[in-house]
Amino acid sequence: xxxxxxxxxxxxxxxxxxxxxxxxxxxxxxxxxxxxxxxxxxxxxxxxxxxxxxxxxxxxxxxxxxxxxxxxxxxxxxxxxxxxxxxxxxxxxxxxxxxxxxxxxxxxxxxxxxxxxxxxxxxxxxxxxxxxxxxxxxxxxxxxxxxxxxxxxxxxxxxxxxxxxxxxxxxxxxxxxxxxxxxxxxxxxxxxxxxxxxxxxxxxxxxxxxxxxxxxxxxxxxxxxxxxxxxxxxxxxxxxxxxxxxxxxx
Numbered sequence: 001x002x003x004x005x006x007x008x009x010x011x012x013x014x015x016x017x018x019x020x021x022x023x024x025x026x027x028x029x030x031x032x033x034x035x036x037x038x039x040x041x042x043x044x045x046x047x048x049x050x051x052x053x054x055x056x057x058x059x060x061x062x063x064x065x066x067x068x069x070x071x072x073x074x075x076x077x078x079x080x081x082x083x084x085x086x087x088x089x090x091x092x093x094x095x096x097x098x099x100x101x102x103x104x105x106x107x108x109x110x111x112x113x114x115x116x117x118x119x120x121x122x123x124x125x126x127x128x129x130x131x132x133x134x135x136x137x138x139x140x141x142x143x144x145x146x147x148x149x150x151x152x153x154x155x156x157x158x159x160x161x162x163x164x165x166x167x168x169x170x171x172x173x174x175x176x177x178x179x180x181x182x183x184x185x186x187x188x189x190x191x192x193x194x195x196x197x198x199x200x201x202x203x204x205x206x207x208x209x210x211x212x213x214x215x216x217x218x219x220x221x222x223x224x225x226x227x228x229x230x231x232x233x234x235x236x237x238x239x240x241x242x243x244x245x246x247x248x249x250x
Contacts, residue, residue, distance in 0.1 A: 024055035026174040030148045038182050041141040048134040049150050058120035060160035060169050061108035063153035069146045073100030078135040082123040094133040106131045143185045149178040159247050
């Protein structure tokens, strides 16, 4: 029996059996901090899984994983971003990296005392948004759209809250929201530069490109713009007068 199993058993003994609750709801949202959702290989963004819930209750526990499509990319530095009082049944396990996913997130407040209308100890009363785990995710080299989802633990699929008045543990109906990131193969600036160079080449006059340096004295027709056979005509090229020797070379 591992530590999580033992502490979960303590929780059940202290708070009674977990039962479904009516009238209270929760959302569990996976999000990222990239402004446009488009990333390049090697770029790192922050991923978060956040629980919010309604009703006069504090946080009990939530178990699950943050999974990305095909576990793509690289996950690192999972953390629980709060200071908290460590109780005998408190578990803070922000997960283990597996490719680009974070597995086996277990967050359990361990605070089962009746609060009699007062909020529980920080951070277990953050009903508008308690971050269960946050981590750095680095984009892979393969381009494509990648989905990030919270996958509930099979043994405890619903988050559990604790009623302020009695300390009873209640499983709360939860709606899950995921997010996505699109990996592109190259920076947009590089693509624009390549497009600009192609357009510039297309604007070059074919006649000018067909001349050699010998057909215009010391300078090629690409510099002076002379594309016709006009021997002896003087052109000003970069402030220097140059006589054209003429002669198309094709």
